[in-house]
Amino acid sequence: MIQGEKNVEQPIRWAMIGGGRGSQIGYIHRSSALRDHNFELVAGAFDINPNRGKDFGVNLHVEPERCYAGYKEMFEKEAKREDGIQAVSIATPNGTHYEMTKAALYAGLHVICEKPLCFTVKEAIELEKLAKNKQLVVGITYGYAGHQMIEQARQMIENGELGDICIVNMQFAHGFHSAPVEAANASTKWRVDPKMAGPSYVLGDLGTHPLYLSKVMLPNFKIKKLMCTRQSFVKSRAPLEDNAYTIMEYENGAIGTVWSFCVNAGSMHGQKIRVIGSKASIEWWDEHPNQLRYEVQGKPAMILDRGMNYLYPEALADDRIGGGHPEGLFEAWSNLYTRFAKAIAAAERRDWREDLWYPGIEAGVEGVRWVENCVRSADNGAVWVEYQ
Incomplete structure (x- = not known):
C-alpha cells in the first residue's frame, strides 16, 4: 500500500511548461506529482502570457524569479543554478511537444509529456535515440494505466x-x-x-x-x-x-x-x-x-x-486507501508519477530498473x-x- 513515504532520496526538482490557470490537465499533473513528495515544483513557464503565468506560478508558491516567460528562458536560466530543475512536464497543445521535448533533452532534463509525443514516427524515433543517448527518462501520461x-x-x-x-x-x-x-x-x-x-x-x-x-x-x-x-x-x-x-x-x-x-x-x-x-x-x-x-x-x-x-x-502495491473506499483519476495519475519518479531516480544513479514498467519513450x-x-x-x- 502507498502511504506517501519516500520513493526517492530527495524530491526531484520539477518544472512545468503549460498547465496554467484554467487548465484541467495542469491541475491533475501537479496534484499527482506532488502527492507523494517525489517531486517539488520549483519553476515553470505556465502560460503563453508571461504576466498571467507569473501571477499563477506565485499562487502555486513558486518563487517569482523562477516563473518564466517561456521554456527556452527557463532551461537556460535553470541550468545556471546549483538547485536547477531536473525534470519538466509538458502540458501544452500537441503541436508543441516535439520541439519542447527535444529542447528539454538537449538541456539534460528528464521529460514527462502529454501524448502524442510528436506527429511522425521519424520524429519519435529521433527523440527516442536522443533520450537513450543522454540516458534520460521520457514518460508519457497515459494516466489510466495507473x-x-x-x-x-x-x-x-x-x-x-x-x-x-x-x-x-x-x-x-x-x-x-x-x-x-x-x-x-x-x-x-x-x-x-x-x-x-x-x-x-x-x-x-x-x-x-x-x-x-x-x-x-x-x-x-x-x-x-x-x-x-x-x-x-x-x-x-x-x-x-x-x-x-x-x-x-x-x-x-x-x-x-x-x-x-x-x-x-x-x-x-x-x-x-x-x-x-x-x-x-x-x-x-x-x-x-x-x-x-x-x-x-x-x-x-x-x-x-x-x-x-x-x-x-x-x-x-498500488493501493492507497484500502478496500471499500473509491479511488479515482488522481490516484491513478499519482501511481504513474510515482513510477516516473522511481525511473528518474534510477536513471540519475545510472541504475536502470528493468523490473519497473511505466509509459516511457517506447510508449510514445x-x-x-x-x-x-x-x-x-x-x-x-x-x-x-x-x-x-
Whole structure:
C-alpha cells in the first residue's frame, strides 16, 4: 500500500511548461506529482502570457524569479543554478511537444509529456535515440494505466487465468463533442486543427489510451497489420476524424479492435477494454475504475474490487486507501508519477530498473506509430496495411 513515504532520496526538482490557470490537465499533473513528495515544483513557464503565468506560478508558491516567460528562458536560466530543475512536464497543445521535448533533452532534463509525443514516427524515433543517448527518462501520461485494476488484469493474464487470448476489444467513445463545441471552446478548437493536433483527432486523442492499457495487460502482443476507417460526422472537423474503427491482427493470431469516437451522444466517457481468452474474459470500464469484471465460462460473473486481499500483491502495491473506499483519476495519475519518479531516480544513479514498467519513450513512439498506420489505412480506402 502507498502511504506517501519516500520513493526517492530527495524530491526531484520539477518544472512545468503549460498547465496554467484554467487548465484541467495542469491541475491533475501537479496534484499527482506532488502527492507523494517525489517531486517539488520549483519553476515553470505556465502560460503563453508571461504576466498571467507569473501571477499563477506565485499562487502555486513558486518563487517569482523562477516563473518564466517561456521554456527556452527557463532551461537556460535553470541550468545556471546549483538547485536547477531536473525534470519538466509538458502540458501544452500537441503541436508543441516535439520541439519542447527535444529542447528539454538537449538541456539534460528528464521529460514527462502529454501524448502524442510528436506527429511522425521519424520524429519519435529521433527523440527516442536522443533520450537513450543522454540516458534520460521520457514518460508519457497515459494516466489510466495507473489504476490498480489494470495491474490486476496484467497479473491475471500473465498467470494464465484467461487461457489463450483471442480477442482484445477496446473503445474510448464519449459524447461531449457530438456538436461543434469547438466553435466556442478554445481547449477543443486546437484539437481539430491539423496544425496543432497533427494527422488525427480521436485516433490520437482517445484511441491511444485503451491501446496503451492493452500494452500494459499484454506486453508481448505485437501488431502485424491493421485496417482503419475514419469519418467526420461534424463536417467542419474534416480532414480530422471524430469517429474511427480500427481492426488489428497480432503476430500471434489474436484480433484487436479499437473504437475511437467523440460523438457518442449521451455517453459520459465510454472507455472500456475487454480481453477474451479460451477460459475466461475480463472487462474494465473507466467510469467504474475500482472494479474489474471477471467472467469464467460456465460460472457466474464476478466483480473484483480494488483494495481487497484476493488481488495479486502487484495490484495491492498500488493501493492507497484500502478496500471499500473509491479511488479515482488522481490516484491513478499519482501511481504513474510515482513510477516516473522511481525511473528518474534510477536513471540519475545510472541504475536502470528493468523490473519497473511505466509509459516511457517506447510508449510514445508506439502511439505515434499506431496513429500513422491508422491514417495510412483510412486515407487509402480503409485497406489492410502491414504495421510499419
